[in-house]
Amino acid sequence: DTAVSQTPKYLVTQMGNDKSIKCEQNLGHDTMYWYKQDSKKFLKIMFSYNNKELIINETVPNRFSPKSPDKAHLNLHINSLELGDSAVYFCASSQVGWGGYEQYFGPGTRLTVT
Amino acid sequence: QKEVEQNSGPLSVPEGAIASLNCTYSDRGSQSFFWYRQYSGKSPELIMFIYSNGDKEDGRFTAQLNKASQYVSLLIRDSQPSDSATYLCAVNRVTGNQFYFGTGTSLTVIP
Numbered sequence: 001d002t003a004v005s006q007t008p009k010y011l012v013t014q015m016g017n018d019k020s021i022k023c024e025q026n027l028g029h030d031t032m033y034w035y036k037q038d039s040k041k042f043l044k045i046m047f048s049y050n051n052k053e054l055i056i057n058e059t060v061p062n063r064f065s066p067k068s069p070d071k072a073h074l075n076l077h078i079n080s081l082e083l084g085d086s087a088v089y090f091c092a093s094s095q096v097g098w099g100g101y102e103q104y105f106g107p108g109t110r111l112t113v114t
Numbered sequence: 115q116k117e118v119e120q121n122s123g124p125l126s127v128p129e130g131a132i133a134s135l136n137c138t139y140s141d142r143g144s145q146s147f148f149w150y151r152q153y154s155g156k157s158p159e160l161i162m163f164i165y166s167n168g169d170k171e172d173g174r175f176t177a178q179l180n181k182a183s184q185y186v187s188l189l190i191r192d193s194q195p196s197d198s199a200t201y202l203c204a205v206n207r208v209t210g211n212q213f214y215f216g217t218g219t220s221l222t223v224i225p
Binding site: 033040041055102 | 152156158204
């Protein structure tokens with residue numbers, strides 16, 4: 001019983017296409033996140049979202065949009081894909097509360113744009 | 115200035131030695147600090163978190179936090195080859211529930 005799952009694991013597509021990555025968590029957490037990890041292994045937060053608030057990293061292009069049908073799901077939709085979007089995308093979740101805030105990561109989606 | 119800075123390494127230590135990983139952060143409002151381990155091709159996994167000044171020990175791992183110096187470290191005692199991975203320092207600001215990760219330190223434990 002996977003805590004945080006993502007699909008697909010690999011995604012290869014051409015420039016200009018639109019694609020979505022799905023994420024689900026069964027931990028009952030309040031907050032979910034999307035991260036991008038580039039080829040240099042830098043993990044950069046893109047969005048954090050709970051049922052009250054969406055926080056967007058201001059450096060994220062508006063071609064990226066999170067969509068949350070419910071508390072357990074946070075999908076990432078990407079329009080007009082570019083070569084620079086190639087990276088590994090991680091979904092994560094955490095329980096809002098003082099102290100820990102530890103995040104649990106999904107297995108990642110390796111996106112390759114050709 | 116980056117929110118979180120780490121020495122990218124690589125750091126090599128012999129098996130059984132102590133590995134010391136360091137991290138500095140820029141925002142004095144940061145409140146929670148985390149160490150994640152990431153094996154190649156895998157997702158980050160939490161090792162420890164700390165939010166009070168001082169040391170926190172968990173098995174072979176000790177996290178140290180000095181808020182005055184804006185410094186957090188991770189010590190790994192009796193290093194094992196299985197500890198070879200990239201170690202990511204992360205900092206949380208409660209305001210906005212933002213997490214910032216360092217670029218990670220690559221650790222190799224030599225048998």
